[in-house]
Amino acid sequence: MDRGQGAGTGVCRRRLAWQRAGVRVAVLGLLLCGQVQPAQAFDLLGAVEDYYTQWIDMVHRTHEYEQPDWMTPLVTVIPTLQQEIRTDYFFTEAPHGLQTYSYLTKGTEIIPTENTEVILGNPTYIERNKPAPEGVSGFGDWGWVFKYRILASPSNADNYVLMFLLTGSADTGQDKYISANHNIYNPLLGFGKGWDWGWGEFDYQGTVGPVVPDGAIATLGTPVAWNSVFQYRLRIATPFLPNNPVSTLWPEFETTWFSYPNGAHPGQQQLYLTVGAIAGRFALSEHGYFVLGLGYQFAVTQARLYNHQWLVTMRIPFF
Numbered sequence: 001m002d003r004g005q006g007a008g009t010g011v012c013r014r015r016l017a018w019q020r021a022g023v024r025v026a027v028l029g030l031l032l033c034g035q036v037q038p039a040q041a042f043d044l045l046g047a048v049e050d051y052y053t054q055w056i057d058m059v060h061r062t063h064e065y066e067q068p069d070w071m072t073p074l075v076t077v078i079p080t081l082q083q084e085i086r087t088d089y090f091f092t093e094a095p096h097g098l099q100t101y102s103y104l105t106k107g108t109e110i111i112p113t114e115n116t117e118v119i120l121g122n123p124t125y126i127e128r129n130k131p132a133p134e135g136v137s138g139f140g141d142w143g144w145v146f147k148y149r150i151l152a153s154p155s156n157a158d159n160y161v162l163m164f165l166l167t168g169s170a171d172t173g174q175d176k177y178i179s180a181n182h183n184i185y186n187p188l189l190g191f192g193k194g195w196d197w198g199w200g201e202f203d204y205q206g207t208v209g210p211v212v213p214d215g216a217i218a219t220l221g222t223p224v225a226w227n228s229v230f231q232y233r234l235r236i237a238t239p240f241l242p243n244n245p246v247s248t249l250w251p252e253f254e255t256t257w258f259s260y261p262n263g264a265h266p267g268q269q270q271l272y273l274t275v276g277a278i279a280g281r282f283a284l285s286e287h288g289y290f291v292l293g294l295g296y297q298f299a300v301t302q303a304r305l306y307n308h309q310w311l312v313t314m315r316i317p318f319f
Contacts, residue, residue: 067152074295076227079190084317092309119145138174159194182213201233221263291315
C-alpha cells in the first residue's frame with residue numbers, strides 16, 4: 001500500500017493526536033460556557049476521546065487492511081469503503097448547443113462502522129446557458145449514498161470486493177430544469193478484482209442496478225445502469241516533493257451504459273466512455289492526503305443526454 005503497512009492501528013493514534021486535542025478544546029468550551037460542571041467535563045472528555053480513538057482505529061484498519069487499495073474512479077462509485085471530502089466539477093455540452101456547468105458535486109464520505117459507508121452529498125450548483133425559462137442557475141438535487149461491504153480481500157491477498165450500494169437523490173432542486181423533479185433510487189451491486197502482474201497493478205471495478213424514480217415511470221422509465229472501470233496503477237518518483245516520496249498515477253478507462261426496458265423510449269441504449277487519470281495520494285500531513293484527477297467523457301451512441309463533458313475532481317482523504 002502507498003502509506004506502508006508496518007505501523008498498524010497504533011499509528012492512527014499518533015497521526016490524529018491533534019484532532020483529540022480539538023475534542024479537549026470543545027469540552028473546555030462547554031465548561032467555560034457553564035454548560036457542564038468540572039466533574040462532568042472530565043467524564044465527558046474521557047468518554048469522547050475513548051470513542052474517537054476506537055472509531056478512528058477502526059476506520060484505519062478497515063480502509064487499509066481489509067479491502068483492496070484502489071483509487072476512487074472519476075465517474076463510477078467505487079465498491080470499497082472510503083473516507084474523504086470530495087468536490088467535483090462538470091463542464092457539459094449537450095445537443096443543440098446547451099452547456100451546463102456543475103460545481104461542488106459529490107460530498108463527504110464517512111465510514112461509521114466496520115463494513116458501512118455513508119456519503120452526504122454537497123449542494124451542487126448548476127448553470128445552464130439557454131435562454132429563459134430553461135437558462136437557469138441554482139442548486140440542484142441533493143445526492144446521497146449508502147454502502148455495505150459484503151466480502152473483501154486486501155490487495156496483498158486475493159484482491160477483490162463485493163458490495164451492496166444504495167445511491168439516490170432527493171428532489172430539492174431550485175428549478176425544474178436543474179432537478180430530476182422526483183426522488184431517485186438506484187440500488188446497485190458493486191464488485192471488483194485486482195491483479196499484480198509484477199510489471200504493474202491493474203483492477204476492474206463495476207456497479208450494476210436499476211434507476212428507479214418515485215413517479216412518472218411511464219415517461220422516465222427504470223433504466224438499468226452498468227458502470228465499468230479499467231484502472232492501472234503507475235508508481236512514480238516525485239523528487240520535487242519533500243523526502244522524495246513515491247507517488248501514484250492512476251490512468252483509467254470507464255464505460256457508463258444505460259438500457260431502457262420501459263418509459264418513453266423502450267429499447268433505447270446509451271453508452272458513454274470516459275478517459276482520464278488521477279494523481280495521489282499526496283501527503284498533506286501525517287493523517288491527510290490530497291488527490292487530483294481530470295477526465296473527458298463522451299457519448300458514442302446516437303441516443304444521448306449530452307455530447308461530452310470535462311470532469312475535474314479534488315479530494316482530501318483522511319484515515
